[in-house]
Amino acid sequence: MIRILVADDHTIVRESLVAVLNASGECRVVGEAADGASAVEQALALCPDVVLVDVSMPRLNGIEVVRRLAQELPQARTLVLTMHEEEEYVLHMVRAGASGYLAKHAATSELIAAIKAVAAGNVHFGPYAAKILAGQVQRPDHALDDPYGALSPREREAFHLIVDGLTTKEVARKLGISVKTAENHRSRILDKLGVRNTAELVRYAARKRLLH
């Protein structure tokens, strides 16, 4: 029997959640909170297995709640249940330590499945949230289709060496060309990629996940 704390400031939503969860037979709601601060308090007092957290709550927003729970009650899993599926929220929540992220329009069966998943130590994210998270990690390989904007083969070699932290002189030696030529490759690269200097070039590489 999974012990659950429900934190949501909308009474109707909260009570229907409690009803649905208790009726499922898979879990039991052991506490309710209508704002963030009391959610943290109750969690610490009740030690639930899973805390259902809404994003927007009075006194302490959902992100703060998740962050504090992750610190002070790490054995409890937090599952974010919300109407907002904006990228910002998802990332902040995951960074704060949320084990799952589900939209409120998800089916009850999915909610139950998500609760069971996070209680078991797994994670569960709705399609949209998953896409956002995957995008954070996936891009690197997908970006291989057209990785760096139209660089010539030779320029790509130079590009890699430069963002690896090599100086122009080292690049020149590595490529077996003169320092001047290496410098020129660099210039063309900066130009093509629309960056002003090495710092921005490495930033560009980092953004496109081309480092390492």
Added chain:
Amino acid sequence: MIRILVADDHTIVRESLVAVLNASGECRVVGEAADGASAVEQALALCPDVVLVDVSMPRLNGIEVVRRLAQELPQARTLVLTMHEEEEYVLHMVRAGASGYLAKHAATSELIAAIKAVAAGNVHFGPYAAKILAGQVQRPDHALDDPYGALSPREREAFHLIVDGLTTKEVARKLGISVKTAENHRSRILDKLGVRNTAELVRYAARKRLLH
């Protein structure tokens, strides 16, 4: 009824998987493959909802299989099922486009749950894999504890501006100090962080997830 393709080179494992899945009543195995290449072929021919992929397979390894499926049959979800829970594998798989990652010692009920999750467009990762993925995203906030190695407050300001791509002159203007002082700060920063130049500094920042 979820249509499944099972790809695993160990016949015993594969056949027991097929038996278990068909017996569950939740899904049906529509094809089997004993190596990566035939997994891709069969997937293209059968258009399954979910492809169960082993990491190590002859002819084409699991990562390549996932990558190709993501490109050529994006509507099919791939669920990695493996004995290897190494960080490398997990990350590569997710980058390649896997929707889930589960260890072979997971319970059958969890496998079914995972299949249902990925078929519904969600993701499902086992505890270990989830930790690795979360670590990729979570660090930024956790790293705030002791972000950059012992820089003074002023140096941190400069550090941020530099890795943001600003030139020394711009840094100086932004901080309201002379160019010489800004240069000095930069030098001390490079020195303290043990890097040779701006490129390596930005790399350092990227590695510590201090960009943006």
Added chain:
DNA sequence: GGCGAGATAGGGGAAAACCCTCAAGGGGCG
């Protein structure tokens, strides 16, 4: 065959980055 586009290679020169040294003023601390 000629023509243009772009890759590759290189040079000159100004600007910026990089490196070392020095030094003055301010705080905190044993």
Added chain:
DNA sequence: CGCCCCTTGAGGGTTTTCCCCTATCTCGCC
């Protein structure tokens, strides 16, 4: 009170970046 570190600034040097220019070579295309 010295001592250490942060911050600020400067001098003076070398190296690297960065921008403009040229020359060859290849490749596709009319």
